[in-house]
Amino acid sequence: MIDLLRNLDRRWIFLAMLLAVSIPILAQQSFPERPTKTVLDVFNYIEGLPEGSNILLSFDFGPSSDGELEPIATAVVRHCCLKRHKMFFMTLYPDGVPLPERTIKSVIEQEFESYNFKYGEDYINLGFNNAEELVIIVMGTDIKKMFPTDIEKKPLDGFPIAENITSLEDMDLIFTITTGYPGMKEWVQYGSSPLGVKLAVGSTAVQAPEAYPYLPDQMLGLLAAIKGAAEYEAALADKYPAFRDPAKNQGIKRMAPQFWAHLLIIGLIVLGNVVYFADRFQGARR
Amino acid sequence: MLKSTFPWLIVAVTGCVMIAAFFVPPLAEWKNEAGAWFEILAAMAFVVGGANLFAQHLKKISARRAGWGYSAVTLFSFVVTLVVGLFKVGVIGEDPNYPWAGHYQAEGSALWWLYQFAYQPLIGTMFALLAFYVASAAFRAFRAKNTEATMLLTAAFIVLLGRTYAGTWLTSAVPDDYSALTFPGMTAIILGVFNTAGQRAIMIGIALGVAATSLKVLLGVDRSYLGSDGD
Incomplete structure (x- = not known):
């Protein structure tokens, strides 16, 4: 799993961002x-x-x-x-x-x-x-x-x-x-x-x-x-x-893609740090 | 004399006029005059900038340097935009006897069309791509390597959540009396207290630096903006 994340092709990240932004737009989702x-x-x-x-x-x-x-x-x-x-x-x-x-x-x-x-x-x-x-x-x-x-x-x-x-x-x-x-x-x-x-x-x-x-x-x-x-x-x-x-209300409509994009970025930061700490842990064990 | 003293004199006199106009109310009209002069100079800067762009890209094309094709596209776009704008191509004025009286960016004109269907979509697309690169950078570069980076990371998490409905929803159980503990509440504290303190420190530092540099320029101590003798 860590190897998969370590070598993750950035095009998967681009695809995830595309979906995170486009699905709420197409679904016309909105939040209060x-x-x-x-x-x-x-x-x-x-x-x-x-x-x-x-x-x-x-x-x-x-x-x-x-x-x-x-x-x-x-x-x-x-x-x-x-x-x-x-x-x-x-x-x-x-x-x-x-x-x-x-x-x-x-x-x-x-x-x-x-x-x-x-x-x-x-x-x-x-x-x-x-x-x-x-x-x-x-x-x-x-x-x-x-x-x-x-x-x-x-x-x-x-x-x-x-x-x-x-x-x-x-x-x-x-x-x-x-x-x-x-x-x-x-x-x-x-x-x-x-x-x-x-x-x-x-x-x-x-x-x-x-x-x-x-x-x-x-x-x-x-x-x-x-x-x-x-x-x-x-x-x-x-x-x-x-x-x-x-x-x-264009502002309210555009907050839905922003909602999912922010969550995706938080998820990516967490995953990136998982890889980072896994590498550090392995390095310390060696 | 012409290369150094004369430009400095222009700078010094203009600077002193603006200072006097600001602090002495009866002289306030002076800054209006300076404004008119600046308008003319700024308009001339557009011409100089355009000529410089033209010359640089023409050189690149004639020397067949790497990427000369992009220069050709730039020059073509530049010339087309300039010509349709200057000659008001497609502009229909209110009075047919004065066809040139219409606005150069009137709806339906060639320049309006270029702006609406070429410039605006292109530049909008370019900036929209930032979202993809930010996502990629978030995965590869945003690491909790030390205490400072961890603090930055924590603040980023709070603000990212606090600026969307996710933050409101996640802390919806927090009573109103403790709203400072919700993600939007913590975001407001980060922006209004920690950010403001840092920004003010930077602003005061910059303001002192600008005042010192301006004084050096006005007194002729700093003439680096005139370039070196070899220029």
Whole structure:
């Protein structure tokens, strides 16, 4: 048995991972989620804001992290729509430009079609600016200096939503969905902390540990990867029963493959250590 | 002079402007000007980066070095993406009198198609492969060789279980008053206490290092970023 494990072809491990991930997807398995404090803090803050509050949604990621972060974007935008908040979309990533547009289409224009949200009045897509953290620094005093136009190059001054907006201080919440640089740290250092604007973060799993030192003073809350999205969806479903259907909740759906993948990894670590200690034991006996 | 002093002067003046704009409120407008300059420079960096990529891969192809085929694919993809993006191929503007007025990534355009059906699936697939390599590495490399590795292993087990329903289910019998003893509770403690303490120490260390290095760069003591004389 030990010999079999010692010489295990890694293709068997790949096959096991493929099955662990694909079977729950095909079987449409899902597990219940209970929102944790870091997620509930964000949910309750957005829920408690008066209707029509200004929320800046910065999609600071590209397609490489889309699988982890898209459910966060969908859940938060869905909540903003339910509360009829004003949404300002932007990105600091050159390959992230189409991602806000996709969420706008799927959530605001399709799922919430009956709410009759109007572009330029209820939401706007500011597009991309390449000046990295300087975008945040300058937006702290003048948003229109960094984004004089929307994504279609139409002057921002022509949109009713931008009439009373000067700087980041006019935002009731900054929500960054982030994968690295520029992202979470830059928004804390140059955006929320110096200006005293509330900041919430949706991040990839590998980046999440870096966010904890900022909680809860410099950062309102944290949605860490798929788990964070699933918890937010659970909070949304608790408050709004229309969102209890698991088919609508990508985060909850994606937690099932994660459940089995985590168990497989734990099993593999245990088996690897069995081989390691068996070898050590045999070496000591010789 | 041109190679060393002039670039240092640009760096020093820009750095001092940003410091002054941060600490002196009436000068806050200066950072907006610096922002506009940085935007232009960052845009130029895209051009320089693109030209460099083109030159390096062209050299590799002409010298028929190992893997030149991959360079050919890279260059082909680069040129196609650049051309369809620059010339807005397939973009239909709102007003037919101004066909170039539409957005370069408008739905249905060639660049949108490339992003949607080539770039996004390719990069998504590449990152999805990580799960397979992580599983293989977990079996071969994650060993309890000493006390530190055993502690790391224990923390990993708790977090892996605590971040899924498995952890909730396994410790569902634990009363709510002792929720810190459940896997999600222990995960929260590991991330919120031990991880935070370590991260803060690292962050403070990095911040001090950045401040010291920035000061050296501003004062011209450290000019390593300009390259050596032979460059």
